[in-house]
Amino acid sequence: MISFYFTRDGKWRRVTSPWELEGEEFSFLPWEGKNLGEKIDIYFPLLHGPFGEDGTVQGLLELAGVPYVGSGVMGSALGMDKSYMKMAFERAGLPVVKYTVFKKWEKIPLEKIKGEFSPPVFVKPANLGSSVGITKVKEWSQLEGALEEAFSHDYKILVEQGLSAREIECSVIGNEKPEASLPGEVIPYREFYDYRDKYIEGKTKFKIPAELPVKIQEKIRGYAIRAFQAVEAWGFARVDFFLRGEEVFVNEINTIPGFTEISMFPKLWGVSGLDFPSLVDRLVKLGFERWEKWRRRG
Ligand SMILES: Nc1ncnc2c1ncn2[C@@H]1O[C@H](COP(=O)(O)OP(=O)(O)OP(=O)(O)O)[C@@H](O)[C@H]1O
Numbered sequence: 436m437i438s439f440y441f442t443r444d445g446k447w448r449r450v451t452s453p454w455e456l457e458g459e460e461f462s463f464l465p466w467e468g469k470n471l472g473e474k475i476d477i478y479f480p481l482l483h484g485p486f487g488e489d490g491t492v493q494g495l496l497e498l499a500g501v502p503y504v505g506s507g508v509m510g511s512a513l514g515m516d517k518s519y520m521k522m523a524f525e526r527a528g529l530p531v532v533k534y535t536v537f538k539k540w541e542k543i544p545l546e547k548i549k550g551e552f553s554p555p556v557f558v559k560p561a562n563l564g565s566s567v568g569i570t571k572v573k574e575w576s577q578l579e580g581a582l583e584e585a586f587s588h589d590y591k592i593l594v595e596q597g598l599s600a601r602e603i604e605c606s607v608i609g610n611e612k613p614e615a616s617l618p619g620e621v622i623p624y625r626e627f628y629d630y631r632d633k634y635i636e637g638k639t640k641f642k643i644p645a646e647l648p649v650k651i652q653e654k655i656r657g658y659a660i661r662a663f664q665a666v667e668a669w670g671f672a673r674v675d676f677f678l679r680g681e682e683v684f685v686n687e688i689n690t691i692p693g694f695t696e697i698s699m700f701p702k703l704w705g706v707s708g709l710d711f712p713s714l715v716d717r718l719v720k721l722g723f724e725r726w727e728k729w730r731r732r733g
């Protein structure tokens with residue numbers, strides 16, 4: 436057995452037993468300290484998917500005791516897990532599309548699903564993103580294959596009622612008083628906004644800002660802020676919606692939204708009066724602010 440001890444300043448120490456706390460200290464952050472030769476003021480995680488956006492890297496940074504931009508462990512984890520994300524939204528009174536959650540080791544009640552939903556339904560792994568493993572089930576004969584596909588990516592999956600709806604996205608920044616940008620619209624080129632569409636073919640059209648009646652716009656911005664607060668996000672996020680007629684549903688929150696200059700997140704701020712350099716500046720300030728004011732002190 437090897438015992439490790441974490442010091443209050445985020446160093447690890449190998450100790451001979453859990454009761455003998457003397458030992459050599461080392462930094463577990465490979466990029467920290469001597470090798471880099473530079474002092475890092477703040478870390479800015481811009482990672483996607485599991486082990487990046489889900490709170491794991493944020494946990495590492497917490498342990499290291501360094502300031503960073505964006506959500507903490509919990510907000511990141513809730514933003515990654517579609518089932519708990521929806522629970523948080525529901526608790527905040529936000530409208531979500533009808534869904535149900537299954538684990539791989541459960542017996543999946545196929546007949547019940549067919550009775551309670553009507554095609555198309557979306558079958559999604561709970562914890563992935565970038566549309567990986569998602570199937571749009573247009574007829575029930577595709578259901579079992581879709582479940583299998585989703586379960587090949589995660590032990591937990593969602594079955595969700597498919598809607599014929601517009602896809603609207605809204606950017607949020609802030610800490611305790613988050614602000615929402617103008618909403619934008621994604622117009623998928625293929626059947627749905629899938630991985631190929633997002634990263635390979637790139638034929639999706641964006642309408643920035645979205646053409647929406649002011650009333651709907653305001654509703655979406657209000658929901659975006661509530662969704663941000665529901666998962667206890669910090670710093671920044673992009674909240675995605677479905678709009679069917681005048682009905683708005685919250686689809687998901689991304690706690691590390693796409694952040695290239697052509698991504699929806701900064702572009703929405705661009706049309707809301709905050710250019711890219713000012714946006715980065717704000718986010719860094721928010722990261723420091725959270726660190727100074729709201730960090731949990733061990
Ligand atoms: N219930 C639904 N009704 C209609 N279309 C849906 C539904 N769920 C998902 N879609 C379509 O599938 C796309 C991907 O689904 P979703 O946004 O839930 O997951 P994701 O894209 O994998 O997550 P991330 O955006 O974090 O990468 C949506 O953008 C939308 O085009």
Ligand SMILES: [Mg+2]
Binds near residue numbers: 675687
């Ligand atoms: Mg999405």
